[in-house]
Amino acid sequence: MYMVLVRTRVLPGDLLHDSYTGIAPPNTYKLGNKLFSLKVGLVEIDGKDVKLIPLAGPYIPRVNDFVIGKIIDFDAFSWDVDINSIYTAHLPAQDVFGREFSSQTHSLTSQFKVGDMLAAKIIAFDRTKDPVLTVREHGLGKIVHGxxxxxxxxxxxxxxxxxxxxxxxxxxxxxxxxxxxxxxxxxxxxxxxxxxxxxxxxxxxxxxxxxxxxxxxxxxxxxxxx
Amino acid sequence: MIDENGIRLDGRRWDELRPIRIEVGVIKNADGSAYIEFGKNKIIAAVYGPREAHPKHIALPDRAIVRCRYHMAPFSTEERKPPQPTRREIEISLVLRRAMESAIFLEEYPRSIIDVYVEVLQSDGGSRCASITAVSAALADSGISMRDLIVGCAVGKIDGQIVLDLSDYEDKEGEGDMPVAYMPNLDKIVLLQFDGIFTEEEFKKAIDLAILGNKRVYEILKKALIEKYFGTVEEK
CATH class of the missing domain: 3.30.1370.10 (K Homology domain, type 1)
Incomplete structure (x- = not known):
């Protein structure tokens, strides 16, 4: 059966497709060949192409995402950054001071203090480890006003x-x-x-x-x- | 408790539900919340998270954990109820948590915790069923991945007859009470408790009736969620 749906609202558990082959797209899941919704959202279906746009949900970090965070803590080698997610991100001091970073000669607070806002990019994240940030790119770093x-x-x-x-x-x-x-x-x-x-x-x-x-x-x- | 015309004490027939009203997104600071009026029950459910688990050793490496607290306010009953959790409240917290765990995609949020708070402001019969319905509305509101919505509704036996959705009095004076929580799209029962004596036929009839009642609750829950997220109920 060829199905076409344009921006139809769905709730968790709603049947989206009854003979779907392939891997379930994001925010959906498969049970046998049936495809169900996982979230409240809008669905667009064009044959095998199913796209569910959720209307609510927590932020799950992804590698290469541009994020804005706030420094909440630091230790000898890294800062902890609140990125409005389930997981606290880490910004390694080497990323800011370079390879020659030494906890004896460099002071982390000279760059970022607790409470500072920063724009950063996620360079590493998976289910087992907290996200790691970088500020070594154009447009990243401390946000001073706004x-x-x-x-x-x-x-x-x-x-x-x-x-x-x-x-x-x-x-x-x-x-x-x-x-x-x-x-x-x-x-x-x-x-x-x-x-x-x-x-x-x-x-x-x-x-x-x-x-x-x-x-x-x-x-x-x-x-x-x- | 049922008169000669088949009318119960509160004017309902054997297969009628009490009036139900659900409102989604009532607590601003929670990630998801819902309020339900199920007969005389008035219950607020709030979901916080998924968030980092503290203390860290309680977190699981491969999935989220769920923490549920069902609590009855001291003023929720006819006579003041001491605020500390009773045996009954601890039990309901547990059964609600287990029901939720079968619906939530826990593997999607490893090393985190989902906190669910249920506060009963006014109690009547069937508060655990009302609670699970409110909780599933709150979970959907928070955007946590769920296999299906959960709805709850009790069945029972009064005057030898199987009836839907017992009130407090019918629950206390009746011969049996069976709360059932159900996932309507997957056709799965996620909570079933039973208190009293049913014959085998009565039990089968009770399950069918509970599922029928649950499907009606589901329609109301769907409407409430659509109203919150899409404004109007009419399909565009």
Whole structure:
């Protein structure tokens, strides 16, 4: 049977496909040849192509994700970073000070203190080990100013939009800059009126992420207020 | 307890449920939460996590662990109930946890813990069934991967007749009570307790009736979740 479904809402346990061959796509599971949903979300089915977009859920780290975190602790060789996930991330001191790092000559607090925000990339993570971060790339490192705002990690793609269109609308209309972490933390930089507006737009995305006309709603909100 | 017209004390027929209302996402600081009114039961369930397990040695390397606390508020009963967990509350915490563990994809969150808190604000008969329904709504709200939603509903025997969804009085004065929690899409029973005496036929009839009742609870639960996440109930 060839099935086509366009953005249909599903709940955990809903049957998505009754003769699915192949590996179950993310957020679904297989029982025999039947494919079931694992989450509340929207499903798109085109024959064998099943895609489930969850509307809620914790952030599970993935290698190469750009994340925004906060330093919560440090020891002689690394910092512990809260990345809004199940697992605490680690930033090794060697990543910041280079190979010649020595706990005797370098002070970790000279670079990052507890409470500092930073933009980082995940370079290693699997089920058995906590995520490891790096800041040795362009655009990564300490975030000195801006307002952090939380959004459900599953709604981040909605905030970015197709090829970054939604983020671009918010940035130009509110005259701010958005630093969007895959882990659901967004830092908004710019004038304070702009930050307030951007925050309202982000909250609207949180509430109405499932609506198809979200871009228009954001446009309307921002045009009305400016 | 059943009159000559087949009407029970609260005006229901043998196969009728009490009124049920479910609201999802009632606690802002929890990762998922739900409130249920099941007859006179008023219950809040909250899910926190998956989060890092503390102390760390309780974490399992290959899957998440679930911690459940079912608690009745001191003002939830007719006479004040001391706040410390009673034997009954510890038992219900356990059976709720076991029911949940069969639905949650624990392997997806290794080394973590999922905390589930159930607070009974007002109690009536069948609070464990109401609780498991609220808990599954809260788990779905938190976005934790679940094989299926769980719904609960009790059956019992009063005046020699098998009836659906016992109230507190019917539970205490009746001849039998059997809470059943059920996964409707997978057609699996995840909690079954029994207290009283049924014949074999009565037991079979009771199971069928419980599943029927559970399917009705499921429709209400589905509506509540759709309302929270998609605003309206009508399919677009």
């Amino acid at each position: 307002e952090p705002i939380k959004l459900s990690p599953s709604k981040i793609p909605r905030l970015i939009g197709k090829k970054g269109s939604m983020a671009k609308i918010i940035e130009t209309k509110t005259k701010t800059k958005l630093i969007i972490g895959q882990n659901g933390i967004i830092v908004v930089q710019g004038p304070s009126e702009g930050i307030v507006l951007a925050a309202r737009a982000i909250h609207l995305i949180e509430e109405k992420a499932h609506m198809p006309s979200l871009t228009n709603m954001i446009n309307e909100l921002l045009t009305k207020e400016v």
